[in-house]
Amino acid sequence: MMSCITFFGVSPSSCCRRCWQRIMVAFKGVCTKPFWRAVSAEFLATLIFVLLSLGSTISWPASEGSASPVNLVLISLCFGLSIATMVQCFGHISGGHLNPAVTVAMVVTRKLSLAKATFYLSAQCLGAIAGAGILYLVTPSSVRGGLGVTMVNSNITVGHALVVETVITFELIFTVFATCDPKRTDQNGSAGLAIGLSVAIGHFFAVPYTGASMNPARSFGPAVITNSWDNHWVYWVAPLLGGVLAAALYEYLFCPNPVTKKPRGETLSKDASGKYQEVESPKSQPEDLAVKPGSCAEKGRNQDGRRPLLRSDLLNCHSVFSCFAFMGKFGFFPACLNVHQI
Known part of the structure; x- marks a missing residue:
């Protein structure tokens, strides 16, 4: 007999432990x-x-000679x-x-x-x-x-x-x-x-x-x-x-130049031991924000000459890939088509 009831492969005790770890990380800086x-x-x-x-x-009340x-x-x-x-x-x-x-x-x-x-x-x-x-x-x-x-x-x-x-x-x-x-x-x-x-x-x-x-x-x-x-x-x-x-x-x-990373400074990252740790996002330096005349950044391209990946590009690529992968999983594509190579 199973030692504990599982829902979708996850035990309630495991869920509670993970939630408690997240709560403790969120309130880590309170003290x-x-x-x-x-x-x-x-x-x-x-x-x-x-x-x-x-x-x-x-x-x-207005005093004599002055307005209210x-x-x-x-x-x-x-x-x-x-x-x-x-x-x-x-x-x-x-x-x-x-x-x-x-x-x-x-x-x-x-x-x-x-x-x-x-x-x-x-x-x-x-x-x-x-x-x-x-x-x-x-x-x-x-x-x-x-x-x-x-x-x-x-x-x-x-x-x-x-x-x-x-x-x-x-x-x-x-x-x-x-x-x-x-x-x-x-x-x-x-x-x-x-x-x-x-x-x-x-x-x-x-x-x-x-x-x-x-x-x-x-x-x-x-x-x-x-x-x-x-x-x-x-x-x-x-x-x-x-x-x-x-x-x-x-x-x-x-917002000018939206970035693809999470803007929140305090995020959670799961390390090798399975515990969640608080990770500080890197702070942008003033010199990093400056655009030098004639640079690739000024022309809208990276150092290797390619156009930088925007948030909209990332979302579109991810959405299209996920859609094709989901359809291929349930047999909507012929067997000769490898969806993972899209």
Whole structure:
């Protein structure tokens, strides 16, 4: 009698062992100092961003001889410039996400591991709550107002709000991917400033409609402190949807010189002993990205004069070969045709 039940030649214990090995490899870096340094950076950056940005929404009474500071320009510039500043300060440590929509987009495009993304999302939400809580404590109740809680305008429907939030978050995430793409050689300006300006543009447009969240953590923080949850789900669904759409569109359509290898930095490789190990993909050096005038790369060919294999070529060749191999296996070809020689 068999010692254990097998399904398709694989025992349940073997499956569990392999899954456990994969989980342990995925969380291998959780106990390292750089990991928690990056998570702490996300917490601190989101805290400062939410604190400074929500502060621009407080309805302070206008003093004699000065105009009321609560206006669209002030709010938009404060949100945009605070994001630009935090990205510039913490970008080299954690990537400067400060936004669950950015983090999820990075996971979808395999630029960030699921384990690190889980801690990033937690740090961002906790940082937003802490920032909103500090603002609540230091602001008098007479001028506190709604503490910058994002709300859907009563003159539009929830469907309209979903579209608006999806569009402005799409614009933001597309800017993030386009300005932070290491394969671009035409970058001269500041990525942080470009991202901040995209946030400001979104606020200029969408504040009258939805309050211009573009960031689930930004809406989550004040909602927790004020216990205000009207249509709060909109500010999670729409930004995440817009972010994923923007990331996928840029990564697989607009990204210059797409490569055939996996873009994710943390992958799993099975060694000779049968255990899965974490493998770091090689980092591209600036000199590797430069194209010298008159070189084969400039002409679109390799050093041996042949055109490089593109992702589309690889997929097409693999798909055609697999199709012929499958058909030949079940006798769709004459016996004289050797499919493996195609």
